[in-house]
Amino acid sequence: MGESEVIEPLSEKPDAGKPVFQDVPKWYHRWFRTPKELRELGVVGINMRNARFLLPNNPRRLYDLVDNKLRTKALAEAEGMTVAETYGVLRTPHDANIVEKILKGKEAFVxxxxxxxxxxxxxxxxxKVGKNYIKPSGTEVTPGDLKNHVSNILAGLFSLGGKRDYALIEYRVQPATLLTDMSFQGAPDIRVVMLHGYPVMAMLRASTKESDGRSNLHQGAVGVGIDIATGMSVRAIHHGKPITYHPDLGISLIGVQMPDWETILEMAVTCQEMTGLGYLGVDIMIDENKGPLMIEVNARPGLAIQMANGIGLLKRLEPIVIEHKRNPGADRAAKIAYSKKHFRAKLPAPRGEG
Known part of the structure; x- marks a missing residue:
């Protein structure tokens, strides 16, 4: 597949609740490919990611800067980036018992x-309705459920390595209206994968009813490939299969211009500079009133972004390796300009046209 090739969206809208699948290359649907075929497609697997891009470029001593969200937020604020407001940090079992007191006056939060x-x-x-809290899916959460969830976080149930953790309570992003239309109740985020400070690939992750307001693809969210040069959506996937319309909302996911794209690219490059990591993913949300917010940085970004864009990461990572060696002192503007020039996609018609 040529890098500029894009699969045109279907013109027919789906029946309610039924996603429409695009006519896509067969490699998306095959469970097994030979190493030669994968190399030709430029597909990066976990072993290649770790050996060629992650381990050589991400010193272990820097991991805590991004694995600890509190440290990442502090770095971002020091760089002048806007982040989601912190309502509270719960560190002890006593804090779990008084979580409602900490949340007094806050009806929407994460x-x-x-x-x-x-x-x-x-x-x-x-x-919040009465004494209970309501999730994006409509599910009710009792005060006891809230306390138990915080206790599980503190016990390390969800943390890297299962170590004891803190619970962070943050502002619930009110996503820009344009993006709200593409997501089932939850707040969508944009991930930008970086190498040596160059934006390599980007996607929007939009929630579905299945994902319960969260934007993680493994939990059923939709991945939407974004053109690095323009910020326009070019492809979409759900559970690894290309689609054109949101499975719950029936709205087209293709040909949508992301707001504040230049700011998003600037924030992504700044995150690379402030952490010192060579290979990383930057997650950004766009708030209706506050604009782009830096949410977190990931030192081990997943590989589903290749599916969302229909392009193997190797086709973009290898040129960056060469460019970085050729011009190691490139500044922020030069890196963004390079990525825009060399990673431009063939754009579909804007949503509502054609």
Whole structure:
């Protein structure tokens, strides 16, 4: 597949609740490919990611800067980036017992482990009705459920390595209206994968009813590939299969222009600079009033972004390795300009046109 090739979205809308699948290359649906075929497609697997890009570029001493969300937020704020407001940090069993007191006056919020990964342990609350809290899916959470969830976070149930953790309570992002239309109640986020400070690939992760307001693809969220050069959505997948429309909302996911794209790229490159990591993923949300917010940085970004974009990561990582050796002192503007020039996708018609 040529890097500029894009699969055109289908023009027919789906029946309610039924995703429409795109006509895609057969490699997406085959369980087994030979090493030669994978190399030709430029697909990066976990072993290659770790051996060629992660381990050589991410010193172990730097991991805690991103594995600990509190440290990451502090770094981002020092760089002048906007982050989600912290309502509280729960550190002890006593804190779990008084979580409602800490949340007094806050009806919408997010509770997450400070050392969690893969979306595990994140609880999103949209509102409070009576004594109970309501999740994006409509599920009620009792005060006892809330306390138990915090206790599980503190015990390390969701943390990397199963070590004891803290529970972070944050502002519940109010996503930009354009993105709300693409997500089932939850707040979508944008992930940008970076190598040596160059934006390599990007996708929007939008929640579904199945994912319960969370944007993790393994929990049933939708992945939407984004053109690095323009910020326009070019492809979409659900459970690894390409789709054109959101499975719950029936709205087209293709040809949507992401707001504040230049700011998003700037934030992603800044995250690389502030952490010192060579290979990383940066997660950003776009708030209706606050604009782009840096949510977290991941030192071990997953590989499903290749499926969302229909392009093997190797086709973009290898040129960056060469460019970085050729021009090791490139500044932020030069890196963004390089990525825009060399990783531009063939764009579909904007949503609502054609």
């Amino acid at each position: 509770i997450k482990p400070t050392r969690g990964s893969g979306g595990k342990g994140i609880m999103v609350i949209d509102k």
